[in-house]
Amino acid sequence: MINTSFEQRAERRNRLIGLLRSEEYWKTSDLREQLGVSQRTLMRELAELKKAGYPIESDRGRGGGIRLNGRWGIDRLNLSHHEVIELILSLAIMESLKSPLLTSNLKAIKQKLFQAFPQEQRNAVSNIRKRIMIGDNAGANTVSRYTEPAQALxxxxxxxxxxxxxxxxxxxxxxxxxxxxxxxxxxxxxxWPIWYITAWDHLRSSSRMFRIDRIQNARMVDGYFQLRPIEEFIGAYTPYYKSI
Incomplete structure (x- = not known):
């Protein structure tokens, strides 16, 4: 069982980080009031954050205070638009698979990352999540005939x-x-571990399902498409799948 005082300290430290990110400067008196702690406790928390690598600076004199130097957080990674989307989707997929090990904090991590990104990226992720459906694990016979697709494909x-x-x-x-x-x-x-594409097939002019490991080559061609209702593709099997 996790010690309650440890949880309280961790929560207080997270609040302190959030406060430092929210304003360019903070007076120590204002930080103490926000956190409800003494000057000694505040200084100890700031020292611990510095030790952990947070670039905390203090400016003396009128108008100065405590600040978190520069842009600090997930945005320092300089992720591309697609990298942001893939990161969140990967976490959502892992959460949906309900692995019993090393996934207890996935939901909280995913939500924190999600809120850190711009609204445009959050909207894109939300729309794409509705298009990724998770079902039961594949049977042993199916898995035995599965070959992992090439990365480029x-x-x-x-x-x-x-x-x-x-x-x-x-x-x-x-x-x-x-x-x-x-x-x-x-x-x-x-x-899991078999991925399928449920697609509108121009050759047959109807919906079809394709196992990704059976696709030998793939190349984008001219033309974009509009989304169709999921029921057109998996019909009666819809209750057996959930979007991430």
């Missing part, structure tokens, strides 16, 4: 999915039939 599929771009694929069915077709990667389903 997976990246092409992911980019087309995120950008809602049409994708031309070379596909080999379970029976060995090979076809080339243009698809719209509308939704992605995961029956």
């Amino acid at each position: 997976s990246e092409s599929i992911a980019e087309a999915f995120l950008r809602q771009r049409c994708l031309e694929i070379d596909y080999q069915s379970d029976s060995g039939e090979k076809t080339t077709r243009v698809i719209e990667a509308q939704y992605i389903l995961l029956n």
